[in-house]
Structure formats: C-alpha cells, structure tokens
Amino acid sequence: AQSVTQLGSHVSVSEGALVLLRCNYSSSVPPYLFWYVQYPNQGLQLLLKYTSAATLVKGINGFEAEFKKSETSFHLTKPSAHMSDAAEYFCAVSDPGSARQLTFGSGTQLTVLP
C-alpha cells in the first residue's frame, strides 16, 4: 500500500523567502509523484509531477521538486515566496503499474507574511 506523509500541517514564510514543503512517500514500486495546490473553495491544480524521467522537476509558478529515492522524498521548493502562493499544498503518489488512483497526503497550509 502506498502512503504519503507531509511534515508540517502549517508553514509560514516571509514574502521573498525560500519556500520548502516536505513530502515523504512509501511505495513498494517506483512511484509517480505529484504536487497539487488548492486555493480556498476551489479544486486542485497540478503544480508538477515526477514520472520517472528527470529527478529535478520544474513546475508552474516557479515551483520545483526533487525526487530522492534514497530518502523517499519529493520536497517542493520555491526560491522566493509571493503573497499569491498562500494556499494549501498536497503531495500525492500513484503506482505507475496501476496508476489509477492518487493517494494524497494530509496537506500543508502555506502562509506568506508581508
């Protein structure tokens, strides 16, 4: 069974500071990994995905994530936070052999302070 752990349910950063949101996964096979963002009262928007190609993945809005198999991690980073980045972020995993469902973490609420 797959699982995702997001360390830190709430993260606060100052505008212009580095954003680091942590995600660790558990999977019996090399997984596909995703980061989604959710703004209040909205659905999920895909930020980026890892599907066994390059381990450093660049996404939208300046976000990127690095797949580290040895650490079973897929942390999300952004060099400089903007106020518009304030939202909830979800890490998700799927099994590529049967990639029919996403297993999500519990989410990290990002607050950006002026």
Next chain:
Amino acid sequence: DAGVTQSPTHLIKTRGQQVTLRCSPKSGHDTVSWYQQALGQGPQFIFQYYEEEERQRGNFPDRFSGHQFPNYSSELNVNALLLGDSALYLCASSSKPGLEAFFGQGTRLTVV
C-alpha cells in the same frame, strides 16, 4: 476548453436522503475519478470509471455508487446520507487511466 465541470457547486441534504453529483470531464478525456475531501484533510479516492465501467474502488461503502455515460460524463450517488458524508466531492478526469488528472472545482455537500 471548459475543463472539468461539476454540478451543483453546493448542496444541503438531510440525513438518510440520497444525493447525485455530476461531472463533465475535460474535452478529450475518457476517464473520470471521484474523490472525497473532508474538512482539513487530503482527498480520498472513491472510484474510477473508464469505458462506462468502475475500474477501481477505494475504501468506501456500497452506499457510494457511480455511473459513466457514453459521452464520458459521470455521476456519483450516495444513499442513506450520514453526517460524516459532509465533504467536498472532487471529480478528476484524464485521457486514460493513470495519466495526469485534472480536477474540477468540486461540490460542497453538507448533511444536516
């Protein structure tokens, strides 16, 4: 491109009632998945439909059922509603099972 559209956006039901939620996938997509997102939690997979059949199911009781139509749109039905069914229900579509999923805005269901 309208993306994934869900209706209604909000719904209030009474315990014991039945509800039907609807989803139209993104143009060109033939696979629809449904997720339940309780307040403060991540989405949980309910089931996925492809070629008008349920292909995979998460850990949800039989009160949750679905259907996919020939035009790829889908319905989620929940019978005998419980207070704990109150959640945001998200529909996601993809061009085939396993590929990148695009999510709709969701239907907020409140059971009172």
